[in-house]
Amino acid sequence: xxxxxxxxxxxxxxxxxxxxxxxxxxxxxxxxxxxxxxxxxxxxxxxxxxxxxxxxxxxxxxxxxxxxxxxxxxxxxxxxxxxxxxxxxx
Numbered sequence: 001x002x003x004x005x006x007x008x009x010x011x012x013x014x015x016x017x018x019x020x021x022x023x024x025x026x027x028x029x030x031x032x033x034x035x036x037x038x039x040x041x042x043x044x045x046x047x048x049x050x051x052x053x054x055x056x057x058x059x060x061x062x063x064x065x066x067x068x069x070x071x072x073x074x075x076x077x078x079x080x081x082x083x084x085x086x087x088x089x090x
Contacts, residue, residue, distance in 0.1 A: 012069040013082070018059045019049065026077060027054045029067055052079040059084045 020028035033046045052067040059065050059081055066083035073080070081089060 013066055014050070014068075014079070015064065015066050016050070018061055018063045018065055021054075021057065021060055023051075025053060025055055025057060027052055027059045027065070027081065029065055029079075050079055051076045052081050053077050054081045056089065058089050 014029075014031050016029035016031040018027045019030045029050050029052050031048050031050055033048075034043060035046055036043050050067065052065070053070070053073050063084050064086070065081050067079040068082050069078060070080045072078050083089070
């Protein structure tokens with residue numbers, strides 16, 4: 001496959017905090033969004049837990065990570081860990 005084609009893919013990147021690392025090669029990341037309520041105009045925090053692929057099990061509980069979208073790895077995993085505490089992983 002042409003590497004230039006892969007680089008041009010626009011992947012969604014999300015920052016979050018690791019809340020679980022008990023699975024093999026998988027971490028659960030808590031992602032928070034600060035959004036305005038459409039009717040009441042009050043700002044609220046919405047949270048979501050996303051499972052991400054961590055090949056070398058580098059991320060531990062409490063680490064700040066950046067995850068990016070990728071092809072589906074399993075039923076629930078469609079993201080992979082890119083940065084752990086601001087450091088790039090292989």
